[in-house]
Structure formats: structure tokens, C-alpha cells
Amino acid sequence: MRHDDAVSPYLLDVDRIDERSLIEKFAGKTVFFDGVFKGDYSLAIVNRHLAQALIDLGINLTCHTAEDDWQSDVNLATAPDIIRRMRDDYPFKETFDIHLRNTWPPVTHNMVGRQNAYVAFAWEELEFPQYLVDRFNRDLDLVTVISNFVRDSFARSGVTIPVEVTGNGCDHLSALAEDVPSPLPESRRRRILHVSSCFPRKGVDVLIDAFLDSFRADDPVELVIKTFPNPNNISASVLADRRDRLADAPPITIIDKHYNPSQLRALYRSAAMLVAPSRGEGFGLPLAEAMLLDVPVVTTNYSGQLDFCRPDTAWLVDCHMSASQAHVAGSHSLWAEPSVQHLGTQMRAVLDHPDEAQSRTQKAKSLLKAHFSWRSVAIRTLSALAKSVRTAAQPRQDWTVDLISSWQQQCGIATYSQHLYSTPAFEGRIEHIFARRIMDDALPEAPVDMIEATPRSMSRLWGYDLASLKRLAGRLEQARGDVLWMQHHPGHFSTPDMELLAQPITATSHRLRVLTMHSVKEALRGGSLDWTRAFDIVFLHSAEDAAAVSAAGHPNPIVIPHGVLLVPEDAPAPDPSHFTIGSFGFLMPHKNIDRLVLAFAEALNYEPRLRLKLFNCTVPNDESRAARAMIENLIAYLGLSDKITARFDFIPERELRRELMTCDLLSFLYGHSTETATGAARIAMSVDRPLLCSRSPVLRDLWPFSHVVRSTEIECIAEALLSLAQNPSLLSMLDRDRSQAAHWYSYPRTAARHVTAIEKMLGENIDHRRVA
Numbered sequence: 001m002r003h004d005d006a007v008s009p010y011l012l013d014v015d016r017i018d019e020r021s022l023i024e025k026f027a028g029k030t031v032f033f034d035g036v037f038k039g040d041y042s043l044a045i046v047n048r049h050l051a052q053a054l055i056d057l058g059i060n061l062t063c064h065t066a067e068d069d070w071q072s073d074v075n076l077a078t079a080p081d082i083i084r085r086m087r088d089d090y091p092f093k094e095t096f097d098i099h100l101r102n103t104w105p106p107v108t109h110n111m112v113g114r115q116n117a118y119v120a121f122a123w124e125e126l127e128f129p130q131y132l133v134d135r136f137n138r139d140l141d142l143v144t145v146i147s148n149f150v151r152d153s154f155a156r157s158g159v160t161i162p163v164e165v166t167g168n169g170c171d172h173l174s175a176l177a178e179d180v181p182s183p184l185p186e187s188r189r190r191r192i193l194h195v196s197s198c199f200p201r202k203g204v205d206v207l208i209d210a211f212l213d214s215f216r217a218d219d220p221v222e223l224v225i226k227t228f229p230n231p232n233n234i235s236a237s238v239l240a241d242r243r244d245r246l247a248d249a250p251p252i253t254i255i256d257k258h259y260n261p262s263q264l265r266a267l268y269r270s271a272a273m274l275v276a277p278s279r280g281e282g283f284g285l286p287l288a289e290a291m292l293l294d295v296p297v298v299t300t301n302y303s304g305q306l307d308f309c310r311p312d313t314a315w316l317v318d319c320h321m322s323a324s325q326a327h328v329a330g331s332h333s334l335w336a337e338p339s340v341q342h343l344g345t346q347m348r349a350v351l352d353h354p355d356e357a358q359s360r361t362q363k364a365k366s367l368l369k370a371h372f373s374w375r376s377v378a379i380r381t382l383s384a385l386a387k388s389v390r391t392a393a394q395p396r397q398d399w400t401v402d403l404i405s406s407w408q409q410q411c412g413i414a415t416y417s418q419h420l421y422s423t424p425a426f427e428g429r430i431e432h433i434f435a436r437r438i439m440d441d442a443l444p445e446a447p448v449d450m451i452e453a454t455p456r457s458m459s460r461l462w463g464y465d466l467a468s469l470k471r472l473a474g475r476l477e478q479a480r481g482d483v484l485w486m487q488h489h490p491g492h493f494s495t496p497d498m499e500l501l502a503q504p505i506t507a508t509s510h511r512l513r514v515l516t517m518h519s520v521k522e523a524l525r526g527g528s529l530d531w532t533r534a535f536d537i538v539f540l541h542s543a544e545d546a547a548a549v550s551a552a553g554h555p556n557p558i559v560i561p562h563g564v565l566l567v568p569e570d571a572p573a574p575d576p577s578h579f580t581i582g583s584f585g586f587l588m589p590h591k592n593i594d595r596l597v598l599a600f601a602e603a604l605n606y607e608p609r610l611r612l613k614l615f616n617c618t619v620p621n622d623e624s625r626a627a628r629a630m631i632e633n634l635i636a637y638l639g640l641s642d643k644i645t646a647r648f649d650f651i652p653e654r655e656l657r658r659e660l661m662t663c664d665l666l667s668f669l670y671g672h673s674t675e676t677a678t679g680a681a682r683i684a685m686s687v688d689r690p691l692l693c694s695r696s697p698v699l700r701d702l703w704p705f706s707h708v709v710r711s712t713e714i715e716c717i718a719e720a721l722l723s724l725a726q727n728p729s730l731l732s733m734l735d736r737d738r739s740q741a742a743h744w745y746s747y748p749r750t751a752a753r754h755v756t757a758i759e760k761m762l763g764e765n766i767d768h769r770r771v772a
Helices: 019-024 042-056 080-084 130-139 148-157 204-214 235-241 243-248 261-269 285-292 340-352 354-371 374-387 412-421 466-476 495-506 520-525 530-534 543-551 593-604 622-637 653-660 679-685 697-705 714-726 735-744 747-762
Strands: 031-035 061-064 096-102 113-121 142-145 163-165 190-195 221-226 252-255 273-276 297-300 315-317 319-323 334-338 401-405 430-436 457-462 483-488 512-517 537-540 557-559 579-584 610-615 644-647 665-668 691-693
Touching: 019 374, 031 042, 042 061, 042 080, 042 096, 042 113, 042 285, 042 374, 113 374, 130 148, 130 735, 142 148, 142 374, 148 163, 148 747, 163 374, 190 204, 190 261, 190 285, 204 221, 204 235, 204 340, 221 261, 235 243, 235 252, 261 285, 273 285, 273 340, 285 297, 285 354, 297 340, 315 340, 319 543, 334 340, 334 543, 340 354, 401 412, 412 483, 412 679, 412 747, 430 466, 457 466, 466 495, 483 495, 495 530, 512 530, 512 747, 520 543, 537 543, 537 747, 543 557, 579 593, 579 653, 579 679, 593 610, 593 622, 593 714, 610 653, 622 644, 653 679, 665 679, 665 714, 679 691, 679 697, 679 735, 691 697, 691 714, 697 735
Parallel strands: 031 061, 031 096, 096 113, 113 142, 142 163, 190 221, 190 273, 221 252, 273 297, 297 315, 401 430, 401 483, 430 457, 483 512, 512 537, 537 557, 579 610, 579 665, 610 644, 665 691
Antiparallel strands: 319 334
């Protein structure tokens, strides 16, 4: 939407809402609202003000909280209308027309409405946990969220129920009396204020570093950090780590005692600016509160606050993406890393340009007054409820893909591509495949019952020499699909190759250019990633790789996990008289198959039931051939030919999976690797057998549902093999979690997430605002 101070950032406001007729739709309806209402926790503030606004609109609201002693809460005491509507018991056996809920953690299974909705939901990460995705899709009819950022996060993560953006209100502080003095003594210094929990996500470390870099003791400024005690508060430790720099710095004050709303309002009014270099916000309520009180705001150019923090209403700080370290983050989530230098520049700009500061703050105030009152939020909530009856699936959007990928070859990229594009989400979408030429690496003919993506046409143009690369570049001009999509590995396309292709790629007639990178570390070893800017989206399999691509300057890295095949229904069982360990994947030294053999030999001395199956295809290079020779020599030297089965040929996937199903345990004991994600481990997940993994970062997203060895020392591996072979309860301990993860990361599900991201970009102008 257009970003000027007259236009709401929310789609629900596009069509002017007739408030009277909207409210009439809820006449006679019973509405139950439960959640957190007690205290000055942000969730309670939002729930109290939303409930009050709904009551003021005449909604027949009944409220409930599971919190103890809510009757004595001083904050709730200021809302007598809500207290009168509170009931002590939860209505398990009753049914309401509408059930609204806002709790943390979210619970969805016991809601009692004919229409059930989570409302005013906040989320600060790009990845919404898959277990919550399942709960929301299963149990809810609607979720309303507080910013466009949260809506995008939900869509990327696979939430398929209606998600409507209602925003947050922020007019509660401005309505308070103004006669309360500032809780801090007056100072001749200009006050730079920060208000937050000081979780790592809030960026207080970035703020303190920028303050120390930008100001000296004789500068007439001070930094005040208003926070509260909590286990994740890092403000004190950040200052302690920088104690040697404080002597030459202006004063820094940390306030962790409770302020009532009037005191907090007075503290805002005493500030020259509010600074929030957050790594991610669902909305950023303190920023909006400060703006309404005429306080300029400096904040990160990322996440939920961008609904109202714009270049003409705030001072935005450059950032790049990095792997999230938040306590609620999953292994695929990203957050922003604000620039310390640019933060300092923006704080200076506010101080040095008072007229501009006043102009931006007035525009911010106008925007917030027009669209961010609690009444506006309540009206949008009712509008969302009125339109969100579950409907049939939206019509499938019509767009096609020209794909650059290896195809039907002995290659992990080819296997990945064939699985991804054979899903229902991509049925009929593949217009043309620009495939790699075949050089003695063609796959056997696929079984007739195997479903494969069928392109309308295919050409094998590229691979192995510069001339073929130039042929590909020439043919791209003739492509006619809507989306050009490259599956990239530096073993196929080097940095010079991609620099040569970048200009032809940007010159094609495609509406969108998409890149999937399968080995960012190895690509970085080959040189710069500047060529990635020829693509509008870069899909990656890990947060670390997305961080590297963002740091290289790409504005739109998106993390989607590597896909997993569905578990076959006719799975053979392991031989109960043995305990069989399996390992597979292309044979390279970093996979430590030699260590596995040695550890197996050691463990066999204590557990004669052990057997080992190795399915490690040799690749045509000296390292792989040497690894094979070492393993064969070890097996012969140790006299284990009758206990170890070793195959080094390429095994068709269907046969391979059936072999793996005869194993009791599958091991991946990788050392250092430049891989982004391992397709071999995903195949292991697809046969539903326990996993044993090393601490290699390439296996990071498998750790939550795998047995993980402390190290890849032979004794440590042998101990793990024995423990798992001799303790069935330990072996099966993570079976449920692994099966659930295989469902979450299934190819149909990850394919749908790709489609969601692509269709969002196709449906709007490509937006590079989020990351500088």
C-alpha cells in the first residue's frame, strides 16, 4: 500500500468500513474473550484495551483469565467494565457464537466458539514454529495479527487459515493526565531513551555500542534504559563487558523498577528521542507510544514497526539478516542485525536537525491518530470476524516456471528438484527445464508407478565447458515462463559462471527470478556473491546461509527447509536377530565412514548382534576414491566382511530406501562441511528410523529429534552405538518427534511454502525496504 500519512497500512481499511452496519452484525451474538489481563505485561495491556474497545462498541463480551489473584491487580482495577464481565470458571460445557483468545503460549484445542479466533497475535520471528502452524490450521477459523510482518511470517511458515492484520492501538498513554512529573530528575543533557525487556532481540547491546562510539563524556547527552528484571535481560551484562569504556562516556542509567502508566508517560515526554535497534518486533508498542507523545524515534528498518515507522516518520537504521538467537527461535529463523555505525549516525541526525525531527514526529503522530486507536483495532477485529468464514480453497494462480537444474542424473540437486517439482503445488507449472548435459551419470528409468514432474519441454544445454554456458545464456532470452528458477550448486556453476549469466538472467522477460542455493559456504570460497542480486528471491535451507547471503547485500533471502519424502506404507522391518546400523550418501572424507567402521569394530567386541550396512556412492574424484580404498582396506584388515555390507555404486532411490528400512539405526557422523543441508539425512527421515548425528552444523536442524554424539572420536561413537543397541527405550525415545518433523518438512508442505513466497512477490511490486 502507499506509504503516506493519510493511508492506513492495513488491507481491512482499503474498503471504507460502515461501522454501524458492521456492529449490527454482532447484535445478539455472545462473545467470549479469554487470555492474559493482569499486570503490565504487553500481552495484558493489549488484551485489556482491546476488550474495553469491544465493550465500548456494544459487543456482548464475557471475559476470563486463568491468572491467580486477578481481582487484586491494580492495572485491571482501572478497567471496571472488564471486571464486571469477568467470570471465574472456564465454560467448558458452554458454546459461544465467537471465542476470542490471546495467551502465551498459544493453546487452541479447548476453545468453545462456533467461530474461534486468536486475536492481536504478536510474533517477532520470520519462522513460526511448525507445531503451532498445525494447531492454528486445525483448530482456528481466524487469527488476527498486529502487523503486516507477522502476517508474512505466518504465510511463509504455512498457516493456511485466514490471517488478518488489525494493528495495535497506542492511544492509551496519551489519554492520561499530564500533571505527573518525570520520575527522573531534570538534566541539562538531552535524554536518549530505550524502553524494553532488554532481551537479546531488543538490541540493547547494539544501542550501547553505538552510544559509546558516537558520544564522549563532554557531549550533552545521556542514555536511559527503562527495563524490568527478567532472566533474559542482558543490559547489566552488556555494560559490565564494556566497563573499561564507560569512564569516557556520557552517563548511562538503567531503571528496572516498576513505573505506572503516568510515570512512563512522563519519562517518554522527558526524552529527546526513543531508540529501539531491535532485531525483530511484532509491532513495537513503545515506539508508537513515544511518537504520540511527540518523541522522535530511531529504529531498525525491519519487522513489525515498519507499519508506522517509515522514512518520513522515523529514522531507520540499516541492517542485514542473521540466524536468530531468540529463546523462541527455531533452527530456520532469522532476525535483523542493525548497523552500529548507522545507528550512531541516525541518533546524531535527530539531535542535529531539530526541525526535521519535529516534521517527522508530526507526520508519525498524524498517522497514529488516524489509524492506530484501540477503537480502530476493535473495528478491524469485527471486520475480520465478519469476513472470515472458512471458505473453499482460493483459485489456483496461473503461473509457470522455467527451471535451470540438473535433472534425472546421479546428483543430489537433480534428486531434490525432481521431488520438489513432483508435488501437487507445482503440478503443471514446469514450462521448460534447462538441464545439465549427461556424461555417464544418467539415472535408470524410473518405475512406471513413480510420480515425476513433467515439463512441457526440456533441453540439455549446459555443463562442463564455457561454450555450453554461453548456449544457456543465449537460450534464456527465448524462455516464456513467468518465473525463472535456478537450482544452484557451485560444483555446477562457479562464481565466474554466475557473473557471466547475471546479465542475461536480468534481461529475460520473466516476471520473477528465483534462486535456490545449496552450498553457500562453498560459493563464498569461490568469490563474491554479488551475482545473487540478479535474482529477486534467494531460497536457502539454513538460517546461517541466509545470513551470509544477506550480508552480501541481497535484500530477500528466505529460509525453507530441505524437503523430506513421505514414509512408504509397505516398509520392511529390520531383522530382530541383529541390530543393524546403516549409513549412506555420496562418499566424501568429511562423512567419517572410516571412523564409523572403526567404532563399529570396537562396539562389536561387546555386542555380537551388531551389523553395519554402508551405501556410499563413490563420486568421480580422487578424495572419494581414496576414501573407498581406506574403507575396503579397514573392513578386510579387521576381518569384518561377514558383518559389514558395503556398496559404493549408485543405488536407485526406491531400492535404497527399502534397504534403509531394514536398519535399526541410521548414522550421520559428519565433520566439517561446506554443504548447506544434506539430502541424505532427509532420505533417512523418510524411512522413519532412529538417527545418530554428529554436531556438524549441516545437521543442526536434525538435532532436536536425533541422538547426537558428543564428538566423532571413535570411542565416543562406539559408546553411542552400544548404548542405543542395548537400550530399546533410549533408541525409540525420539521416534515421535522425528515422525512429526518428517511431516512438517515433507516435500508437499515445503513446496507449498515456496509457492506462497513466489505468489506474494508476483502479486506486488518487489519490495527491497526490509534490509539495507
